[in-house]
Amino acid sequence: MKKFKILSVLIAVIALLSSCSLKERKSTESANYQVIPLPSEIVTSEGNPFVLSSSVKILFPEGNEKMHRNAEFLAEFLDISTGIKPDITSAAPEKNAIILGIGLQHSNKEAYEIVVDENSITITGASEAAVFYGIQTLRKSVSADAKRIVFQPVKIKDEPRFAYRGMMLDVARHFQSADFVKRYIDILALHNINRFHWHLTDDQGWRIEIKAYPKLTVIGSQREQTVVGRNTGEYDGKPHGGFYTQEEIKDIVKYAQDRYITVIPEIDLPGHMLAALAAYPELGCTGGPYEVAGSWGVFDDVLCPGKEETFTFLESVLSEVIELFPSEYIHIGGDECPKVRWEECSDCQARIKELKLKDKEGHKAEHYLQSYVTARIEKFLNNKGKSIIGWDEILEGELAPNATVMSWRGMEGGIQAAQMGHDVIMTPTAYCYFDYYQTQNTDEEPLAIGGYVPIEKVYSFEPAPEILTDKQKAHILGLQANLWTEYIETPDYVEYMVMPRIAALSEAQWVKPEKKNYEAFLTRLPGLLNLYGKLGYNYATHVFDVQAKMIPNFETNSLDVELSTIDNAPVYYTLDGTVPAVSSTKYDGKFSIRENTEIKAMAIREGGNTSKVLSEKINASKASYKPITLLTTPDPNYRYTGEGMLVDGLFGNSTNYKTGKWMGFKGENIVAIIDMLEPTEISTAQIRNCVVTGDWIFDASEIILESSDNNSVFTIVNSQKLLDANTTHWSDIAVHTLSFDPVTARYFRLTVKPTVMPAWHPGKGSKGYVFIDEISLN
Structure with a gap:
C-alpha cells in the first residue's frame, strides 16, 4: 500500500495549494466554518475576531468528568491542527477562553450551538455528546497551519438528522489489531458517527474470547491459509488468525464511549458459523469434520437448530457478549443461511414437526425454522434488556416481534419492515458498501470484491424514500456503511477504502436533504483531506482526478464531453491516445465527438503536480x-x-457490471429499435454481454436483428442462437457479431433473449439477467 500512502501525501499538498501558497505562507488564518458535515445554520456577524493564542484557556464545568474529557480532546485537536495547546481549567475567568457547557434546551440531545465573539468561543450542547460534536466542528474549521488563528464572530446552530449514524468493520475475514480498531473509532468520531458495528464472527474466523467455549479462539480464530484472489482455487499457504481478549474488548468499548460511540457487536447466526463448527462440530447437522474457511462465499454448513445444545451454546455466548457490550443492540446477523443441511437433518425435521411448521406464502418450512431461531434468541436477549438487529433476510418467514432490520440487499427490505412497523437501518449495497470499488478504472486499484460506489453515489443516498408515509419514515433510524474485508488485509487498505467516502456518508447521516449539495460538498472536502494528511490517514485521492461526463446528444448525433476537477485545476487533453502535457489542448468547455477516438485527459496543477490520466x-x-x-x-x-x-x-472494460457502463435486464427479452435517421447500409451487428454466472448474469441465448423502412413492418435480417456449454461458474465479456449481406433500411430492431439457467446453477429453471453495454451497427 506504499503507493497509496505517497498519493495521500501528494494530494494533501495539492489541497493546501487550493487555499494558500506553500512558498509564502500567511501569518494569519481565519477559521472556515464550512466543514463536513455541514452545520444546520451558520450566521456570521460584524465585530472583532477571537484570536487563538497560547494564552487561551479551555473552560469546562467543574465536577463533570465527561466535559473534562471533552476539554482534553479539544486541547489535543487544536494542538494537532495549529500547534497551540490551550490549558484546561474549570476556574479561569470567562475571557480569552473557549467555554464548554451543557444545558442547551433542545429536543435533540445531540444538538449544540457555537457562539464566537472577540472575547470567547462558547460551545453549548444539549448533552456532553452534543458538545463533543461542536468541538469536532471547531476542530475542522482550523485545519491549516498558521502562526495566528482567528475566528470571525459567528453563531452556529446544529443538530443531526438521524440518531443512528453507523459504520461497520469486518474483522472476521482479516483480523485487525486492537490499536487499529481504536484508530478506526477515531476516524468515526471525526465524522460525527455514533455507532460502531463490529462484525466479530464469520466462517473465516472467530474473533471474540468466550470463556465458556475456549476452543472458539484456540481453533476458530485460526485458518490454515487464505484463497488468492476471487476464489481462484489457489491458496497463499499462510496461516491467518487473531482474536480480542475480553479485557481488550472492554478497553475498546470504553475508548469508543469516551468518544460518544456505541459499539454494536455482531455474532452472526445461524449461518456463517464454520469457525464455530470447526471448534465444536457437534453443533452442526452432520457432525463434521469442519474447518475454518479459507475462501469466500456462503457455505451450506450452519448451526443445527434441531439440537437443544445449539441454543445452550448461543445463550452462553451471548450472555458473555452482553457483559462486554453495554449497547442496547446486539446484532445477530441472520443473513445468507442455506437450508440444505436442515432439509436433510433428522433433528431439524423433528424440530419442524414439533413446531408444526409448514411451507406457506412462498417460503419453505425451513425458512420458518430460521424465524424460530431468530425469535427464540430475540426473546432471550429481550429478557436480558437487549434488542436485536438482523440483516434483511430475517424478513423471510416471520419477522421476530421487536427486531430492527438492517436492509442491505437494496432498500426493499427496509421499506417492507418500516411498513410493518419495525425500526430500520438502511445500508444498501448500491450506496453503502465500501468494499466496492470507488472508481471505474479498476485496473489501477488494489483488488476489491467488485461493484462501484463512488463518493458522489454515497452522497446522493436518501434513506427515507417518498414511498413511505411520515409515520413509516419515523422507523428509519438512520444509515450505515459497511466495510467487508475479504480482500482488505491491512490497516492502510482499510483507511483507503473508507476515506473520503466516509465524509459523504457523514453528510448523508447528519444533514437534512434540502441542505445537501454535492458541488458545495466538494468545495468543503479539501479542508478535511488536509486534516486527514495531518493525522496520517491513508485516503483515496480520486476526487482530485479529472472527472468526465460523456452524454450522447441525439440532436447533433454526437457524444458531448465535459471535463472537470474538484478545484478547477487546468485540464489538458488529447484525442489520439497520447499522454497529455501542457503543450496539449487545454480544456475550455464542452466538446463533441462523432468518430472512434481515444480521449486522455490530465489535470496539471501548480508546481507541475499532475493527476492520474483519465x-x-x-x-x-x-x-x-x-x-x-x-x-x-x-x-x-x-x-x-x-x-x-x-x-x-462507450464499452464496459471489465466484468464489473456496476460501473454504470452496463445496462441490466432481469429475465426478459430485450427489444430495442434504432432510428438511423435515413436509409443506411449495414452488414454487421454486434452486442457485448457481461457474464458473471455467480451473480445470476448469463450470456444471451438468441440474438435477432430485423429491419424496417417505416418502423412498423419489420423483416428478419439475421439471427443467432447461442449455447452456453459451461458446467461451472464463469465470468467474461461475451462479444457476439452477426454478419450478413448488406441491408439498407432506416430502422433496425434488435432482440436479445435471456438464458434459462442450467441444472448445475442454484437458479436452475429461471431466466438469468442479461447485461449489455453497446449495440453496434456497421
Whole structure:
C-alpha cells in the first residue's frame, strides 16, 4: 500500500495549494466554518475576531468528568491542527477562553450551538455528546497551519438528522489489531458517527474470547491459509488468525464511549458459523469434520437448530457478549443461511414437526425454522434488556416481534419492515458498501470484491424514500456503511477504502436533504483531506482526478464531453491516445465527438503536480448517437442513464457490471429499435454481454436483428442462437457479431433473449439477467 500512502501525501499538498501558497505562507488564518458535515445554520456577524493564542484557556464545568474529557480532546485537536495547546481549567475567568457547557434546551440531545465573539468561543450542547460534536466542528474549521488563528464572530446552530449514524468493520475475514480498531473509532468520531458495528464472527474466523467455549479462539480464530484472489482455487499457504481478549474488548468499548460511540457487536447466526463448527462440530447437522474457511462465499454448513445444545451454546455466548457490550443492540446477523443441511437433518425435521411448521406464502418450512431461531434468541436477549438487529433476510418467514432490520440487499427490505412497523437501518449495497470499488478504472486499484460506489453515489443516498408515509419514515433510524474485508488485509487498505467516502456518508447521516449539495460538498472536502494528511490517514485521492461526463446528444448525433476537477485545476487533453502535457489542448468547455477516438485527459496543477490520466476509448458505429427506443424496461438498479447508453460508443472494460457502463435486464427479452435517421447500409451487428454466472448474469441465448423502412413492418435480417456449454461458474465479456449481406433500411430492431439457467446453477429453471453495454451497427 506504499503507493497509496505517497498519493495521500501528494494530494494533501495539492489541497493546501487550493487555499494558500506553500512558498509564502500567511501569518494569519481565519477559521472556515464550512466543514463536513455541514452545520444546520451558520450566521456570521460584524465585530472583532477571537484570536487563538497560547494564552487561551479551555473552560469546562467543574465536577463533570465527561466535559473534562471533552476539554482534553479539544486541547489535543487544536494542538494537532495549529500547534497551540490551550490549558484546561474549570476556574479561569470567562475571557480569552473557549467555554464548554451543557444545558442547551433542545429536543435533540445531540444538538449544540457555537457562539464566537472577540472575547470567547462558547460551545453549548444539549448533552456532553452534543458538545463533543461542536468541538469536532471547531476542530475542522482550523485545519491549516498558521502562526495566528482567528475566528470571525459567528453563531452556529446544529443538530443531526438521524440518531443512528453507523459504520461497520469486518474483522472476521482479516483480523485487525486492537490499536487499529481504536484508530478506526477515531476516524468515526471525526465524522460525527455514533455507532460502531463490529462484525466479530464469520466462517473465516472467530474473533471474540468466550470463556465458556475456549476452543472458539484456540481453533476458530485460526485458518490454515487464505484463497488468492476471487476464489481462484489457489491458496497463499499462510496461516491467518487473531482474536480480542475480553479485557481488550472492554478497553475498546470504553475508548469508543469516551468518544460518544456505541459499539454494536455482531455474532452472526445461524449461518456463517464454520469457525464455530470447526471448534465444536457437534453443533452442526452432520457432525463434521469442519474447518475454518479459507475462501469466500456462503457455505451450506450452519448451526443445527434441531439440537437443544445449539441454543445452550448461543445463550452462553451471548450472555458473555452482553457483559462486554453495554449497547442496547446486539446484532445477530441472520443473513445468507442455506437450508440444505436442515432439509436433510433428522433433528431439524423433528424440530419442524414439533413446531408444526409448514411451507406457506412462498417460503419453505425451513425458512420458518430460521424465524424460530431468530425469535427464540430475540426473546432471550429481550429478557436480558437487549434488542436485536438482523440483516434483511430475517424478513423471510416471520419477522421476530421487536427486531430492527438492517436492509442491505437494496432498500426493499427496509421499506417492507418500516411498513410493518419495525425500526430500520438502511445500508444498501448500491450506496453503502465500501468494499466496492470507488472508481471505474479498476485496473489501477488494489483488488476489491467488485461493484462501484463512488463518493458522489454515497452522497446522493436518501434513506427515507417518498414511498413511505411520515409515520413509516419515523422507523428509519438512520444509515450505515459497511466495510467487508475479504480482500482488505491491512490497516492502510482499510483507511483507503473508507476515506473520503466516509465524509459523504457523514453528510448523508447528519444533514437534512434540502441542505445537501454535492458541488458545495466538494468545495468543503479539501479542508478535511488536509486534516486527514495531518493525522496520517491513508485516503483515496480520486476526487482530485479529472472527472468526465460523456452524454450522447441525439440532436447533433454526437457524444458531448465535459471535463472537470474538484478545484478547477487546468485540464489538458488529447484525442489520439497520447499522454497529455501542457503543450496539449487545454480544456475550455464542452466538446463533441462523432468518430472512434481515444480521449486522455490530465489535470496539471501548480508546481507541475499532475493527476492520474483519465482514459476513455470511443467505439463509434453507424448506430452511435442515433435515437433509440427501448421496448423493455431495465432493472431499476441497473438502468443508469437510460437507453442512450446503448448507443454512446462507450464499452464496459471489465466484468464489473456496476460501473454504470452496463445496462441490466432481469429475465426478459430485450427489444430495442434504432432510428438511423435515413436509409443506411449495414452488414454487421454486434452486442457485448457481461457474464458473471455467480451473480445470476448469463450470456444471451438468441440474438435477432430485423429491419424496417417505416418502423412498423419489420423483416428478419439475421439471427443467432447461442449455447452456453459451461458446467461451472464463469465470468467474461461475451462479444457476439452477426454478419450478413448488406441491408439498407432506416430502422433496425434488435432482440436479445435471456438464458434459462442450467441444472448445475442454484437458479436452475429461471431466466438469468442479461447485461449489455453497446449495440453496434456497421
